[in-house]
Amino acid sequence: MSDRPERERRSGTLPIAAVIGKVIAPVLAKRGFASADLIGAWSAVVGPRFAATTAPDKITWPRRGAADEPGGATLTIRVEGADAIFLQHEASVIRERVNAFLGFAAIARIKLIQAPVARTDTAGTRPPPPSPRAKAAAEALVGDLEPGPLRDALARWGAAVHAEVERS
Incomplete structure (x- = not known):
């Protein structure tokens, strides 16, 4: 011990x-x-x-x-x-x-x-909506899932991720 x-x-x-x-x-x-x-x-x-x-x-x-x-x-x-x-x-x-x-x-x-002030408060600001190309890419990824709320949520999330990648 x-x-x-x-x-x-x-x-x-x-x-x-x-x-x-x-x-x-x-x-x-x-x-x-x-x-x-x-x-x-x-x-x-x-x-x-x-x-x-x-x-x-x-x-x-x-x-x-x-x-x-x-x-x-x-x-x-x-x-x-x-x-x-x-x-x-x-x-x-x-x-x-x-x-x-x-x-x-x-x-x-x-x-x-x-002097310039760094913007830290982004509350209330929304990113621009995903482009049609980002939506299409997300739809292609969730195409095998059966229609329903889960598929819709994954498609929206995927479109947002693709849009963020396009912006950067």
Whole structure:
């Protein structure tokens, strides 16, 4: 019998959060974020007006003992084009919402940078319908199945897959 405790073994799959957390944590820490919570909830924090054209870029925390940097951290927000002026007017409201989300007055200042924002929210957007060629290819694959809901679902799925391959 060994003195070492046995490692807990898992069978099956792991939640993606358990795997991705270890990968993304160093990147977030480098950008000043303690976790991905603020990034994930950004659209709820800033509201629908700024959700698509802004993104939190980094949090700069003051150095310990720095007398010239009183207060909290600086949140740098990426903002696209003309929305920068509107966001500048709403900066104090955004700062209050971020601090409320974090649960304490962490952010003292907001810095805006005009830069492209990567689109991460694809909810509500649908891909274009499959082409007739993609539909025909899918129908050829399910042709041996007897007619019914399963065959119809497989044909739709196959057409969507063929359409995606055509687009890429």
